[in-house]
Amino acid sequence: MLKNDLLIRAAKGEQTDRVPVWLMRQAGRILPEYRAIRESLSGFKELVETPDLAAEVTIQPVDILGVDAAIIFSDILVIPEAMGLPYTMVEKKGPYFEQTINSEADLKKLTSTNLNLNYVFDAIKETKKRLDGRVPLIGFAGAPWTILCYMIEGSGSKTFSKPRGLLYKNPKMAHQLLEMITESTIAYLKEQVKAGADVLQIFDSWAGILDKKQYAEFGIRYINRICEEIDEVPITVFSKGANFSLGELKDLDCRTIGLDWHVDGKTAREIIGDEKTLQGNLDPCALYAVDDVLIQKVTEMLDEFGSQKYIANLGHGVYPDTDPEKVKLFIDTVKKHKFHQ
Amino acid sequence: MLKNDLLIRAAKGEQTDRVPVWLMRQAGRILPEYRAIRESLSGFKELVETPDLAAEVTIQPVDILGVDAAIIFSDILVIPEAMGLPYTMVEKKGPYFEQTINSEADLKKLTSTNLNLNYVFDAIKETKKRLDGRVPLIGFAGAPWTILCYMIEGSGSKTFSKPRGLLYKNPKMAHQLLEMITESTIAYLKEQVKAGADVLQIFDSWAGILDKKQYAEFGIRYINRICEEIDEVPITVFSKGANFSLGELKDLDCRTIGLDWHVDGKTAREIIGDEKTLQGNLDPCALYAVDDVLIQKVTEMLDEFGSQKYIANLGHGVYPDTDPEKVKLFIDTVKKHKFHQ
Numbered sequence: 001m002l003k004n005d006l007l008i009r010a011a012k013g014e015q016t017d018r019v020p021v022w023l024m025r026q027a028g029r030i031l032p033e034y035r036a037i038r039e040s041l042s043g044f045k046e047l048v049e050t051p052d053l054a055a056e057v058t059i060q061p062v063d064i065l066g067v068d069a070a071i072i073f074s075d076i077l078v079i080p081e082a083m084g085l086p087y088t089m090v091e092k093k094g095p096y097f098e099q100t101i102n103s104e105a106d107l108k109k110l111t112s113t114n115l116n117l118n119y120v121f122d123a124i125k126e127t128k129k130r131l132d133g134r135v136p137l138i139g140f141a142g143a144p145w146t147i148l149c150y151m152i153e154g155s156g157s158k159t160f161s162k163p164r165g166l167l168y169k170n171p172k173m174a175h176q177l178l179e180m181i182t183e184s185t186i187a188y189l190k191e192q193v194k195a196g197a198d199v200l201q202i203f204d205s206w207a208g209i210l211d212k213k214q215y216a217e218f219g220i221r222y223i224n225r226i227c228e229e230i231d232e233v234p235i236t237v238f239s240k241g242a243n244f245s246l247g248e249l250k251d252l253d254c255r256t257i258g259l260d261w262h263v264d265g266k267t268a269r270e271i272i273g274d275e276k277t278l279q280g281n282l283d284p285c286a287l288y289a290v291d292d293v294l295i296q297k298v299t300e301m302l303d304e305f306g307s308q309k310y311i312a313n314l315g316h317g318v319y320p321d322t323d324p325e326k327v328k329l330f331i332d333t334v335k336k337h338k339f340h341q
Numbered sequence: 342m343l344k345n346d347l348l349i350r351a352a353k354g355e356q357t358d359r360v361p362v363w364l365m366r367q368a369g370r371i372l373p374e375y376r377a378i379r380e381s382l383s384g385f386k387e388l389v390e391t392p393d394l395a396a397e398v399t400i401q402p403v404d405i406l407g408v409d410a411a412i413i414f415s416d417i418l419v420i421p422e423a424m425g426l427p428y429t430m431v432e433k434k435g436p437y438f439e440q441t442i443n444s445e446a447d448l449k450k451l452t453s454t455n456l457n458l459n460y461v462f463d464a465i466k467e468t469k470k471r472l473d474g475r476v477p478l479i480g481f482a483g484a485p486w487t488i489l490c491y492m493i494e495g496s497g498s499k500t501f502s503k504p505r506g507l508l509y510k511n512p513k514m515a516h517q518l519l520e521m522i523t524e525s526t527i528a529y530l531k532e533q534v535k536a537g538a539d540v541l542q543i544f545d546s547w548a549g550i551l552d553k554k555q556y557a558e559f560g561i562r563y564i565n566r567i568c569e570e571i572d573e574v575p576i577t578v579f580s581k582g583a584n585f586s587l588g589e590l591k592d593l594d595c596r597t598i599g600l601d602w603h604v605d606g607k608t609a610r611e612i613i614g615d616e617k618t619l620q621g622n623l624d625p626c627a628l629y630a631v632d633d634v635l636i637q638k639v640t641e642m643l644d645e646f647g648s649q650k651y652i653a654n655l656g657h658g659v660y661p662d663t664d665p666e667k668v669k670l671f672i673d674t675v676k677k678h679k680f681h682q
Contacts, residue, residue, distance in 0.1 A: 158497070161660045165629035168638070211603050211624065244584070244603060262552050262585060283552065288506035297509070319502045 002198070004135045007069045010311050011199055011234035011255050011277055019302065019310055020068035021334040022138070023327065024238075025317030026061040027073040030324055033060050044089040048075050051122035058127045062135055065324070066331055069136050069199070072127060072192075074120055076142030076203055079184055080151045082115035087150075100154040100162075104173050112180040117188060121195040128196035139197030141189055143204035143239070144181040144222040145215075151177065160209050167214055174218060182222045186229045193232045201236040201258065202226060208241015215245050220252065227253040236279055240316065246271045261315030265304030278305060281315035287326040294326060298333040307339040343539070345476045348410045351652050352540055352575035352596050352618055360643065360651055361409035362675040363479070364668065365579075366658030367402040368414040371665055374401050385430040389416050392463035399468045403476055406665070407672055410477050410540070413468060413533075415461055417483030417544055420525055421492045423456035428491075441495040441503075445514050453521040458529060462536040469537035480538030482530055484545035484580070485522040485563040486556075492518065501550050508555055515559060523563045527570045534573045542577040542599065543567060549582015556586050561593065568594040577620055581657065587612045602656030606645030619646060622656035628667040635667060639674040648680040 002008065006020035028034055028047075034057050038047060047053050054073045061067050077087050077095055087097045101107065127137055152163040166174050189200050207219055219239070227235050238258025239249060249257055250272040259268050259280035268278055286297045302312065312334040318327065343349065347361035369375050369388075375398050379388060388394050395414045402408050418428050418436055428438045442448065468478055493504040507515050530541050548560055560580070568576055579599030580590060590598055591613040600609050600621035609619055627638045643653065653675040659668065 156499070159625075159657075159660060161626055161629075161662070164624070164626040168624075168627050168630035168634055211605075264552075283505070283509075285502055285505040286509050288502075289509035293509055316500075319500060321502075 002133050002136055004068055007136050007138075007311060008198060008234070010309065011236065013255065013275075013277055013309055015308065019305075019307060019312050019334055019337070021312040021331050022067040022069040022071065023061070023065075023314050023318050023330075024071075026065065026067055026327075027058045027071055029320045030318055030322050030327060031060050031064060032324075033064065043091075044075075047073065048078065049119045051119055051126045054119075054123035055126035055130055058123070058137075059130055062131070065327055066335075067135070069138050070127060070131060071138040071140065071201070072120070072124055072197070074123065074140070076140070076147065076205075077150060078117055078120060079115070079141060079147055079181065079188060082117050082188075083112060083151075083180065083184055084110045085151055094156040095150060097150065097154040101151045101177060104170075104176070107173070107176055107180070110180055112184040113187070115184055115188060117191070120188075121191050124192055124195035124197055136198035137196060138199045138201055139189065139192035139195075140201040140203060141185045141192075141226075143202050143207070143219065143237075144178045144185060144226075145210070145219040146204050146206045147181045147185075148174065148177055148218075149206045151181075160206060164209060167210075167218055171218075178218060178222050182225050186226055189226065189230055190232070193230070197233065199234050199236065200230065201238060202254075204237070204239040204242070206241075207239035207245070210242075212244045212248075215239075215242055216248055220245065220248055223254075224252050236311075238279070250276065256311065258313070259315060265301060265306070265310075269305070274309075277309040277311060279311040279313050281313065282330065284314045284316050284319050284322065287314075287318070287322045287330060289326075291326075291329060294329055295333050298330055299337065302334065302337045302339070343474050343477055345409055348477050348479075348652060349539060349575070351650065352577065354596065354616075354618055354650050356649065360646075360648060360653050360675055360678070362653040362672050363408040363410040363412065364402070364406075364655055364659050364671075365412075367406065367408060367668075368399045368412055370661045371659055371663050371668060372401050372405060373665075374405065384432075385416075388414065389419065390460045392460055392467050395460075395464035396467035396471055399464070399478075400471055403472065406668055407676075408476070410479050411468060411472060412479040412481065412542070413461070413465055413538070415464065415481070417481070417488065417546075418491060419458055419461060420456070420482060420488055420522065420529060423458050423529075424453060424492075424521070424525055425451045426492055435497040436491065438491065438495040442492045442518060445511075445517070448514070448517055448521065451521055453525040454528070456525055456529060458532070461529075462532050465533055465536035465538055477539035478537060479540045479542055480530065480533035480536075481542040481544060482526045482533075484543050484548070484560065484578075485519045485526060485567075486551070486560040487545050487547045488522045488526075489515065489518055489559075490547045492522075501547060505550060508551075508559060512559075519559060519563050523566050527567055530567065530571055531573070534571070538574065540575050540577065541571065542579060543595075545578070545580040545583070547582075548580035548586070551583075553585045553589075556580075556583055557589055561586065561589055564595075565593050577652075579620070591617065597652065599654070600656060606642060606647070610646070615650075618650040618652060620652040620654050622654065623671065625655045625657050625660050625663065628655075628659065628663045628671060630667075632667075632670060635670055636674050639671055640678065643675065643678045643680070
């Protein structure tokens with residue numbers, strides 16, 4: 001039983017006494033307590049792959065910042081790795097895949113069943129044990145399109161011109177790969193739920209590099225397959241940069257739509273309608289402001305979104321150089337806010 | 342007198358017999374003839390700063406590809422350099438500024454008058470001489486917001502969290518710097534026109550990282566100042582990623598709005614109205630497609646935009662690994678297209 005079930009209630013569209021709040025990337029990045037653990041290790045992946053330590057950094061923001069949910073410390077790229085493409089995380093540069101998918105023949109080297117991701121499920125079990133019902137635990141995965149981007153490009157990119165090019169050069173192959181990723185992701189998320197995840201979030205970090213038609217065909221379609229297959233827990237879909245597709249995202253078989261900072265709460269609600277819960281969307285750069293300005297920005301956001309069917313968050317993952325005191329102020333401002341209705 | 346004035350006529354909103362076509366980044370990047378010159382030099386900047394060579398690579402796409410305009414080979418970062426922040430272009434990484442603007446005191450180190458950019462004006466003069474009226478020459482500059490991004494961040498960035506943070510931390514300082522950049526840019530563009538530029542384009546490469554309100558205050562406002570000051574030649578404004586602001590860009594005191602590939606021609610025309618000329622917007626990744634698919638995509642684009650008040654282009658600079666034959670096919674498809682009206 002959860003002692004604080006605000007996030008679950010909001011995600012299910014039930015009445016809440018106050019707005020729940022958490023931050024994307026809260027586990028890892030900003031806390032000195034996180035950095036101390038991270039620096040004692042060989043690298044980012046050792047932390048991801050060690051359940052005991054992953055659980056520890058997952059819980060830090062609950063203890064230190066007072067967020068209403070924990071999100072399991074992991075990486076969206078564990079899926080392509082488990083499918084057959086190992087990656088390294090290069091300090092200050094980001095992920096790098098030695099092998100990528102260049103042809104239909106390469107697809108045969110991949111597996112989409114019996115993925116070895118037990119270290120993630122063990123981290124979830126350990127986290128749930130240590131949380132002891134204080135707050136819900138969020139599990140997550142990358143959306144198929146974003147995972148395809150890395151499997152084709154092999155690293156981050158300013159343009160992701162290789163995966164985008166594939167959609168013109170060989171759309172059939174793109175669909176085959178998206179099918180495999182989707183199948184893997186469904187199995188992965190179902191196991192996360194079995195291990196104890198109370199809510200799931202799908203991150204489509206590179207949604208915004210496609211146009212609306214492409215995103216419907218190569219993005220939303222596969223996200224919806226995942227949503228349709230999982231009805232055990234509420235799902236949040238965060239399609240970063242794809243506000244041009246909000247009118248289509250509203251029909252997804254999910255409970256919550258995550259929003260980036262390019263759309264205001266009123267506009268998002270108008271487009272998405274009253275049915276779904278909305279999550280977001282303070283510009284993470286607002287956390288660099290002096291206190292008064294930060295409080296004003298958070299207050300404006302809250303009044304735009306309203307008190308119900310809403311989960312306060314940033315519009316992007318918190319940036320690494322953010323002062324944790326500003327994050328606390330963000331969280332406290334949400335918790336103390338009085339809505340005038 | 343121009344022998345081919347299609348681009349100028351389209352930019353002025355006059356009737357044209359066919360749609361003019363050129364490509365962003367056509368000068369440099371894709372042609373083997375360009376690479377041969379580039380490889381004989383110490384670096385990118387030597388090419389930018391040598392008028393004779395800059396003129397040569399500016400004209401290559403006119404001779405080889407058959408575009409309806411030349412665009413002067415240069416870089417938007419010559420402005421921050423002339424204002425006092427020298428940069429280097431690091432191979433495969435992009436621009437790097439050793440000094441950046443961190444405080445109001447740093448602003449005093451900058452100059453916004455008597456900028457030494459004669460090498461650009463000399464390149465324009467030399468190009469005009471060699472073009473001998475075959476096609477118009479496009480001059481350009483970065484928009485103040487995009488230039489500020491580099492002056493604050495000091496390099497490319499996934500998030501540009503420093504300049505975005507400044508808008509929250511010290512908006513007054515942001516406005517001061519934007520004023521200085523705007524003043525420099527007006528003088529710079531006026532000199533380009535005196536040297537022979539027939540059309541001007543303002544590139545706001547990082548428009549899309551702001552929200553709509555911020556872009557109005559820190560972006561559009563300064564672009565409009567530039568547009569209001571220059572009435573010698575038609576101006577095109579390309580605010581990449583800022584389709585959320587099309588309804589405001591339509592009121593700019595410029596002739597043409599450049600579009601990225603995230604908006605279709607019909608929607609853009611509906612929002613912007615009938616007054617302005619539109620330019621764009623094929624996804625550069627469509628140039629990776631087989632010929633039939635490429636022809637189909639170009640044809641769809643042309644039919645959406647229509648035959649008048651339209652300049653065919655890509656929705657982003659052509660990517661370096663693009664086959665020049667595909668670029669020729671793009672250009673030829675535009676030239677041969679029959680509109681059914």
